[in-house]
Amino acid sequence: MIKGVFLDGTKIQYDLQYKNVKNINLRIKPDGTVHISANRRVSQKIIESFVLSKSEFIRKALEKYENTLAVPPKQYFAEDEICDVITKICEKVYPHFEKRGVEYPQIKFRRLVSRWGSCHPTKGILTFNINLMYAPIECIEYVVAHEFTHFLQANHSSRFYEELAVVCPDWKARRKRLKEISIR
Incomplete structure (x- = not known):
């Protein structure tokens, strides 16, 4: 009512x-x-x-x-190609995590309401938001690195960000740019 x-x-x-x-x-x-x-x-x-x-x-x-x-967001990728783009970035980032004993995860794609991606370390699943098609490639790389890092650190502790910085040294700048994009 x-x-x-x-x-x-x-x-x-x-x-x-x-x-x-x-x-x-x-x-x-x-x-x-x-x-x-x-x-x-x-x-x-x-x-x-x-x-x-x-x-x-x-x-x-x-x-x-x-x-x-x-202001409608700029679309960087077509909806039918964003899954391939994200998968290729996952394959590019994975060797760093493979060295640390992380098995290649199952990759899923969905429209998420309030986040760009999620990680389920115990299930070995990464889920990415289809709306990443509105993000530039460097922001997508950040999201992929961020979610993969959760396989090493499940939380957002200082150790998590230290691990993230190894794979994505400029993660702060990328995250800042990503926050300027609405995913709603």
Whole structure:
């Protein structure tokens, strides 16, 4: 159900869904809709108070999406070729990890909502976002190196970034450029 609260004369509309959740959850979709999920036992007053407490976050997120939607991202690769591009980069990066005892992983491709890739070290699976077609090759190389590094370090500790720097010394610059691209 659509609800709304006023903040500084501006109405913030949100879609409220009651679910079996422990906390009040807030999500902002790329189209600018604000989604709130809450337990049925939470009063409307508490939900409105929650939305108002997150007003600065909501404002910034909506601004970000407004700017992102205004300029469509440049497409560097066709959708039917991005899988081959990523696979070739995986083959290029793999020898470094093979020396460290990493078996060649199963590579999967999907449209991911909130990340460029994921690694499941125990299953030996790397999943890459098809939307990497909107990223320049150096950013794709960074994502591949980043995900492969998770086979050596499952977390994002300082050791992880030391390992990543061996394969991708300029990872910080590449990551910065990648963050400028919206994947929504």
